[in-house]
Every structure is written in structure tokens, then in C-alpha cells.
Amino acid sequence: MGHRKRSQPRRGSLAYLPRGRAKSFEARIRSWPTINSDEPKLLAHAGFKAGCVQLVTIDDRDKTPNAGKQLVSLGTVIVTPPLFVVGIRGYSKDNYGLQAAFDIYAKDLPKHFSRLLKLKTEGSNLEKVEKHLGNIQEIYAIVGITPTTNLDQKKPYIFEAAVKGGDIKKQFEFVKSFLGKEMKIDQVFETGVSVDAAAITKGKGWEGPITRWGVKKKQHKSRKSVREVGSLGPISPASIMYTVPRAGQRGFHQRTEYNKRIMIMSNTEKNEVKINPEGGFKHFGLVNGDFVIVKGSVPGTYRRLIKLRTQIRNVPSKILKPHILEVVL
Secondary structure, eight states: OOOOOOOOOOTTTTSSOOOOOOSSSSOOOOOOOOOOOSSOEEOEEEEEEEEEEEEEEEOOOTTSTTTTSEEEEEEEEEEOOOEEEEEEEEEEEETTEEEEEEEEEOSSOOHHHHHHHTSOOOOTTHHHHHHTGGGOOEEEEEEEEOOOTTSSOOSOEEEEEEEESSOHHHHHHHHHHHTTSEEOGGGTOOTTOEEEEEEEOOOOEEEOHHHHHOOOOOOTTTSSOSSSOSOSOOSSSOOOOTTSOOOEEESOOEEEEEEEEEEEEEETTTTSSOOOOTTOBTTTBOOOSEEEEEESOOSSOTTOEEEEEEOOSSOOSSOOOOEEEEEEO
8 A cells, every 4th residue: 555645735824823713803903004295194994894796897907918998897895984083092112112102082972982982081181292292103093983774783893093194293183183073985095096905704613624724635435534634743742733734713814905996985875876786785785875896805794894904015106097887786
């Protein structure tokens, strides 16, 4: 009997470890792009995944075989309620890295935000903070988003969004002008730009190594089991390497997909684009208010929070407006 090759995971399957369940339904954004501009800008927005459509467009990419031709591609509809600017956070830097130096919250916050923060908001610290902005390295806007009426969840999401461009004083004044106000999606992004989508993927539960890692099944009747790994390693040392494919959790991981182009940005009240199919989207319902359609798919199931960040990789020199011919529901 010849030597049998041990089943191995597919190449590149160790890219994301550990494959455990995410701690929250809300994804975290750990890095932010740099903006070469003198005008401050908020670098993130958020929304809820509603469904998918087909986009009939003209390919505007240069030096491609389909340049100038008609394309049919997948589009993901994301409902983007306005962000409410809850507060301002400043970070200072010491030998241990960035540390939160101050938090300033808007006066008379809506009840569902103030209850979640569990504090009495005051705006009287603005003058004190403005005098010590020289020690601040980064400015973030504390923003909140309330789930739409389609969702059963009433508790809002509150997270930080970076502000880049200009100096620290300009960034502080920029967030201060929006403190206690709403910021819509068209005030952060524009049609044609690419964004990065961060979300929690759809959970699959407990899966074996065949599905989870893509290892090859063993030959029929060659072993007692078929859908198990042939060997977990040598007999000595008596330990199992982390590279050995094992059964466990699959899905419900945090993932970030890069360069998702915004094809359409509109509002259902404008009637520019008919977005709602008859009876609404499956598992979501009717889309009301602001929404965007990004090219391709985004992580997560329907109704899940999707965070959209300014493009951090391969930033183009110019922004082209997409040529949309038709939206097929």
C-alpha cells in the first residue's frame, strides 16, 4: 500500500485567524486614511443592508476589454439614515501611545442617546478644551445612528469616526459646527467614490474541516471516517499545531472589503431611482429615506450594520461619475 498524502487546507486559508465569533454585531474600524487637504472631512458613515439589485452600466474603466461597453453587475442597497453627531473626542500621545484626552457631548441629547451614554451632557467645557488643543494629536467625532423603522432594534449604535484634513484647530471647529446636528450621507461621500465596507459576516454555526477549511475528503472506505483530517500531526511532540484544520465556528467574523464604488446615492422622496420592489425587499421591507447602491457585495446579512469608510487603498487621482442605464429589481 502506497504512502497516502495528508489532507492540507487550501492555500491562503490561514489568512484570518482565529476564526471565532465576533464579540459584537458592530464592526470596528482600526485604521484611517490620511487626507491631503486643508479642509476637514468626516471619514465614515454607516447604514443597514437592505438587499441586492442588478445594475446595467457603461464600463468607464480605461484600458479594459469592456471599456465603453454595457455591463450588468451586482449592486447592494444600503439604507443610510443620517448620523447624529453626539460629541467630540480628542486624543493626546505619550510614551504608551494615544490616550483619550477629553470628551465633549452636545447639550440636550435625544433620550435614546443620553440613556445609552449614562451621563449628564454639558457644553461648558468647550472653551477650556480650545485653549489646550496644542497637545491634541487626533480629533474624532462621536456619532450615533438609529436603526430604521424596518428593524426591531431600537437601541442606537454609537461609534467614533475620524476627522482628517487641515490642522487640529480646523478639525475641532468642523466637528463643533455639527455638534448636536445630523449629518447625511451626501455630506460625507459623493457618487462615484470608492469606500471600504466593514461588517460582521453571516453566521454559519459549527462546521467541520471540509467546509470550514476546504480540505479534501478521504477516499471511500479507506478510513473509518471520510470527512475528517487524515492526521493531526506527529506522535512527538504531543501537541497540535494551529495550522492543522479543525472543526469550529464558521461565519459571524469581522471582515472589511475594500474599494466598493458608490454607484447611486439618492433618496426615496426624490423619485430619481425606483428602488423598492413590489412588496419591499425580502427580510427587510421597504426602503425609506436616504440610500446608496454600491457595486458588488458587502459582508453581513440583511438588516446588519455596515460601516462605510473613506477609501484607504489605491486612491484614484480623479473621480468619475458612473453611467447608470437601468436598475433591475
